[in-house]
Amino acid sequence: MKEQNLILHPDAHWVKVDQDRVQLRQPDGEYITFDKHADDIINALIALSATSTNDIEIDESISNQIKDILKARGLLVDKYTEKQYQIQRLINQHGISGGKVYPGKNPTTVSIIGDGKLSDLVEEALVNAGIEIVGNDDFKKTSSKPPLLLAICDTDDHTFLKKINGIGIQNNQPILFFRWVQSGFKLGPFVVPGETACLDCVNQREIASSLFPDELKAYKSSNLSNLPNYEGGPVLDDLAKALITRHVITILNGNYDLSEPATIITINPVHLDIKHSPVIRLARCQTCSDLNEAPLRALRDQL
């Protein structure tokens, strides 16, 4: 980043408290108060903001100190190359350290599997956000990094979801599930094969902890034709697009603390309730554990 192209993060602002003090308010909710030189600091901030004019008198020493503080906090951005979307800027800046990012591990493209209304909406939303969508078999030919596999359906189609879960685990590629269940959206789990719970881990744990395990088992194992389907329309379509786009951005960015692997997120569009339910990986899951490669348990191991 060239020094002269750096500007103050557009979502940061400041408040003059009194003659001496000024408070810098960061977009992640962290605030810093400076006890002295309020006017000089404000002038330095104005000069760094996108709307700056050149006729402001600046104390070079204070301006340089402010730049160092802003740089350390990720509050100086390049005015030409900074992502223009406000949500992207906010995601990049969340948390004091800008969040935990795992570069290199995260996928960079997306592959969508699904053929309902939600699937079409998701494709439209991701294209609008500038996210690259690829065919799911292309990466095998080029031995490139597998895309994030998005499994989308208009109802709780267990056969379909289970199949995609198996494909993702087999290809060792990350998977994100998104579907309409009864009267709300269900997002997740975001599966990182070999590291986090897969969809089968989730199903088995749900059945094990249910008060009505037989009913739940029947619900999850049979092909029900009477489940409510996603119809969409105003509010729901936009909500669906926003939810999936935000989640995919956090995964592609490597902000795994925000994309919450191994968590089921249920969204009630009527009450605007969002529930996050983490799921622990099942050690002996038939789908995602290395059960098949592990040696058989010997009786002596149990003594």
Ligand SMILES: [Zn+2]
């Ligand atoms: Zn599993």
